[in-house]
Amino acid sequence: MFAKRNLASLIAALAVSAAPALAGDTLKVGSVFPMSGQQSTYGEESLNGLELALSDLKGTDPALAAKITVVKEDEKSNPIDAATAVKKILNVDKVDVVFGSVASSNTLSMTAAVLEAGKPLVTPASDR
Numbered sequence: 001m002f003a004k005r006n007l008a009s010l011i012a013a014l015a016v017s018a019a020p021a022l023a024g025d026t027l028k029v030g031s032v033f034p035m036s037g038q039q040s041t042y043g044e045e046s047l048n049g050l051e052l053a054l055s056d057l058k059g060t061d062p063a064l065a066a067k068i069t070v071v072k073e074d075e076k077s078n079p080i081d082a083a084t085a086v087k088k089i090l091n092v093d094k095v096d097v098v099f100g101s102v103a104s105s106n107t108l109s110m111t112a113a114v115l116e117a118g119k120p121l122v123t124p125a126s127d128r
Contacts (some may be wrong), residue, residue, distance in 0.1 A: 025067055026067050026068065026069050027067055027068045027069070027096050027097070028069050028070075028071055028093065028094060028095040028096050028097075029050070029068060029069065029070045029071070029095060029096070029097055029099060030070075030071050030073070030086070030089035030090070030093065030095030030097065030098040030099065030100075031047055031050060031070055031071065031072045031073065031098075031099050031100060032073050032075050032082060032085045032086050032089065032098060032099070032100030032101055032110060033046045033047050033072075033074070033075065033099075033100050033101055033102060034074065034075050034076060034077040034101065034102060034103070034106070035047070035072075035074040035075075035076075036074055036076050036077065037076045037077025037078060038077045039077040039101075039102055039103055039106075040077065042102040042103075042125065043074075043075075043077075043101075043102060046099070046100075046102055046124050046125070047072065049124065050070065050099055051070070054068060054070070071089050071093045071095055073085035073086075073088060073089055075100065075101055075106055075110075077103070077106070078106070079105045079106050079108070079109035080109065082100070082101055082106035082107070082109045082110050083109040083110055083112075083113065085110075086098060086100070086110040086113050086114060087113050090113055090114065090117045090119065091117075095119065096119065097119055097120045097121075097122065098110070098114055098119055098120070098121045098122070099122045099123070099124070100121075100123065101123065101125075102123075102124060102125040103125075107121075107123050
């Protein structure tokens, strides 16, 4: 429960702080987790946590929650696929913030693109 509330608070804070910079009325959250491959269990749990936090936000601030959309990409438990997935959500889907990944090697492969785009990267488990 504590982690869920923290994640919901983080999403709300990102939405509020990013609001002036947004071109439209929504905050696009990119989700790059392993939904297949060896780390898929952790990816599913991380995505479930993100969706649970958004659900909690809907209960406390439905107007704000309605302005948040999630774009999901599978990084396939592979650093090369993680880098490809994050470039897609940044350049094609134009997300405002990226959540991912759960393995340090995959997260590290995503950082250059995220830094170049000037977007925040939130990782639930990586230690590097």
